[in-house]
Amino acid sequence: MASTIRIRAVADGDTTVVQALVQHPMDSGFVKDAQGNFIPPHYIEVMEFAHAGKTVFTAFWGPAVAKDPYIKFSFKGAQKGEDLTVSWVDNKGAADSLVGKVQ
Amino acid sequence: MEETSNRQRNACWERPDSTRRLMIQGAISAGLAAIGLPAVAGSSRAATAPDTGKWPKDAFAQKSEADAIKVLYGKQPQASDQVKLDAPEIAENGAVVPVAVSTSLPDVTSISIVVSQNPFPLAASYPIPAGTAAMVSNRLKMAKTSNVIALVESGGKLFSATKEVKVTVGGCGG
Amino acid sequence: MRKLLPLVALLFSAGLSSPAWSAPADDYQAAYAKAEVAIRQADALKNQWTTTLSELAAAKKAADAGDFDAAVAHARQAEALANASIAQAKEQESAWTKAVIR
Amino acid sequence: MIRAMSLAIALSYLWRAVAFAGEPVNPDADFKAFRDYFTKRFPKVSLNDFVNGPYSMDADLRKQWEEIDAFPPYQFAVDKGKEMFETPFRNGKTYGDCFPNRGIGIRQNYPYFDTKSGEVITLDVAINQCRAANGEQPFDYNKDDMAALTAYMAYTSRGKPFDIKIPDDPRALAAYQKGEQYFYTRRGQLNFSCASCHVQNPGRHIRTEVLAPALGIMAALPIYRSEWGGMGTTSRRLTSCNSQVRAVPLEPEDELYRDVEYYLSYMSNGLPVSGPGARP
Numbered sequence: 001m002a003s004t005i006r007i008r009a010v011a012d013g014d015t016t017v018v019q020a021l022v023q024h025p026m027d028s029g030f031v032k033d034a035q036g037n038f039i040p041p042h043y044i045e046v047m048e049f050a051h052a053g054k055t056v057f058t059a060f061w062g063p064a065v066a067k068d069p070y071i072k073f074s075f076k077g078a079q080k081g082e083d084l085t086v087s088w089v090d091n092k093g094a095a096d097s098l099v100g101k102v103q
Numbered sequence: 104m105e106e107t108s109n110r111q112r113n114a115c116w117e118r119p120d121s122t123r124r125l126m127i128q129g130a131i132s133a134g135l136a137a138i139g140l141p142a143v144a145g146s147s148r149a150a151t152a153p154d155t156g157k158w159p160k161d162a163f164a165q166k167s168e169a170d171a172i173k174v175l176y177g178k179q180p181q182a183s184d185q186v187k188l189d190a191p192e193i194a195e196n197g198a199v200v201p202v203a204v205s206t207s208l209p210d211v212t213s214i215s216i217v218v219s220q221n222p223f224p225l226a227a228s229y230p231i232p233a234g235t236a237a238m239v240s241n242r243l244k245m246a247k248t249s250n251v252i253a254l255v256e257s258g259g260k261l262f263s264a265t266k267e268v269k270v271t272v273g274g275c276g277g
Numbered sequence: 278m279r280k281l282l283p284l285v286a287l288l289f290s291a292g293l294s295s296p297a298w299s300a301p302a303d304d305y306q307a308a309y310a311k312a313e314v315a316i317r318q319a320d321a322l323k324n325q326w327t328t329t330l331s332e333l334a335a336a337k338k339a340a341d342a343g344d345f346d347a348a349v350a351h352a353r354q355a356e357a358l359a360n361a362s363i364a365q366a367k368e369q370e371s372a373w374t375k376a377v378i379r
Numbered sequence: 380m381i382r383a384m385s386l387a388i389a390l391s392y393l394w395r396a397v398a399f400a401g402e403p404v405n406p407d408a409d410f411k412a413f414r415d416y417f418t419k420r421f422p423k424v425s426l427n428d429f430v431n432g433p434y435s436m437d438a439d440l441r442k443q444w445e446e447i448d449a450f451p452p453y454q455f456a457v458d459k460g461k462e463m464f465e466t467p468f469r470n471g472k473t474y475g476d477c478f479p480n481r482g483i484g485i486r487q488n489y490p491y492f493d494t495k496s497g498e499v500i501t502l503d504v505a506i507n508q509c510r511a512a513n514g515e516q517p518f519d520y521n522k523d524d525m526a527a528l529t530a531y532m533a534y535t536s537r538g539k540p541f542d543i544k545i546p547d548d549p550r551a552l553a554a555y556q557k558g559e560q561y562f563y564t565r566r567g568q569l570n571f572s573c574a575s576c577h578v579q580n581p582g583r584h585i586r587t588e589v590l591a592p593a594l595g596i597m598a599a600l601p602i603y604r605s606e607w608g609g610m611g612t613t614s615r616r617l618t619s620c621n622s623q624v625r626a627v628p629l630e631p632e633d634e635l636y637r638d639v640e641y642y643l644s645y646m647s648n649g650l651p652v653s654g655p656g657a658r659p
Contacts, residue, residue: 028222028244030222030246045158046154046155046157047153054232056232056235057231057235058153058157058229058232059229060157060158060159060163060227060228060229061227062163062223062226063244064221064223064225064227064243064244065226065227065241065242066198066199066200066242066244069241069242070240072203072241073229073235073236073239073240074235075234075236076234076236077234087152087153088153089155095153097152
């Protein structure tokens with residue numbers, strides 16, 4: 001199954017600009033379905049980015065983060081071709097991860 | 104409508120691109136390399152899932168802006184023009200509101216975003232490790248017109264910037 | 278005498294449309310049937326309104342609950358809306374050309 | 380009573396046919412008038428930018444769009460569409476075997492008028508025809524599978540100018556005019572036509588949303604709408620517009636929907652494909 005994570009890491013000198021998009025409903029628990037019942041909260045709580053064994057970025061998310069969440073940040077110390085590991089876990093314990101390459 | 108962005112937009116399309124390889128290089132904003140499918144190595148699921156222990160459960164559960172900030176940081180924020188909060192005047196849609204926070208303050212350790220009128224005001228929180236830039240861009244959900252507050256912890260003190268974002272439903276009657 | 282005429286006409290028409298002695302359920306059936314005829318014609322003209330169908334549904338719901346007064350009112354409203362959509366379709370068959378960018 | 384009613388309906392059709400006979404159908408003149416109307420009304424918007432709909436009309440919305448479009452939520456639909464496009468049917472064939480140029484970079488030629496069947500064929504209908512020809516179940520015109528596939532096919536055609544043809548065939552002219560009529564006909568309890576919003580009020584707000592100009596309005600389909608939190612095909616867009624003005628939508632890919640898409644796409648000839656699009 002294709003990964004739920006899309007990542008784009010572009011090295012620009014010593015700084016790597018990272019963008020990620022995750023396929024996830026991010027249900028807030030306040031929305032009703034067609035039958036009028038509340039769709040239970042279902043959202044990513046923690047998303048982590050690691051490079052060379054070190055966590056370079058952590059996102060703590062709640063129900064107010066948009067569906068198919070997007071994040072952009074930048075960090076120093078990565079070179080083109082190196083790995084960047086992304087992983088997330090949601091409030092139901094589901095998880096996914098992906099190893100991307102810095103371009 | 105400033106002319107430059109049209110040029111940039113049109114340049115991307117009018118580019119005489121003989122072979123439209125699937126991995127289209129014509130990224131819409133000039134800075135990005137590939138827009139098409141990610142040049143991603145195989146995805147290995149071995150990496151362990153992140154530890155949810157650090158997730159600030161109580162802060163996310165708070166129902167008021169003041170409580171969320173108190174529980175998360177334990178101190179009051181001080182407005183600062185060095186905290187830059189980029190959010191729209193009128194959100195095109197409350198379900199997807201692009202919000203970006205950046206700052207020139209020194210040794211930043213955390214950035215968070217609070218939407219005061221949301222049922223749970225704390226929307227997102229980002230611990231910033233050394234070597235990571237004090238800048239984050241994300242897309243949030245807003246229940247209704249509300250103040251969006253960017254919080255930056257720098258040198259142990261808490262700074263903030265606030266902007267009102269208008270949110271209403273769109274479209275015709277129905 | 279002339280003043281009396283409109284009064285008599287009013288009494289006469291009221292008497293005809295819902296004769297006191299017929300059972301409310303029959304009134305509802307009659308009103309519902311009339312609404313359905315108009316709705317079929319609106320469908321034929323491909324110009325049905327969503328509110329027409331919701332009124333018809335409300336009529337049926339009220340009738341099922343035994344509230345025939347409400348059911349008749351909803352059925353009549355459905356018929357009125359259907360007729361309005363028919364008139365709209367007919368009027369637009371020539372009116373649309375006036376809106377075209379020339 | 381019933382006989383009188385059906386007589387009335389028959390008369391109305393006859394009367395309608397007479398009304399048409401009087402007006403010569405001239406797509407080229409319509410095209411020129413349509414194009415002049417929008418370029419004169421919005422001189423600062425460059426021609427190719429009309430395909431960006433509301434974002435060609437409002438700077439603040441455009442900024443939000445450019446941020447979202449840099450890494451768009453429809454990325455998943457395009458990826459899924461590519462995977463589906465390349466997955467062979469049970470009989471081993473793929474979509475590439477049904478379409479010219481193996482189905483890559485052809486969205487700008489749709490819809491076209493099929494002189495054999497005498498009907499307008501849209502990309503969505505052509506996909507289901509291809510599936511049927513290869514013994515597969517057709518896709519639901521409103522659901523994600525069709526949206527993902529058309530998103531990928533639009534994606535491979537980005538930037539290519541629309542090239543819709545009206546063959547020298549009276550049935551094609553009739554389809555074109557029925558599309559034009561649909562576009563300008565007021566419907567629903569709110570008594571609006573497509574033109575009420577997209578010709579008379581583009582650039583104006585309808586609550587938070589800014590109305591898109593009719594010129595190039597088909598170019599961005601299929602669209603990912605934040606409001607839907609998902610991809611929307613042409614059918615989903617047309618049927619939702621209908622219900623918003625309280626008109627009961629027709630069947631997806633109904634002949635009239637295909638005709639109005641034919642009319643509007645012809646009006647966009649020369650403008651670049653911008654699908655799949657992200658919209659509020």
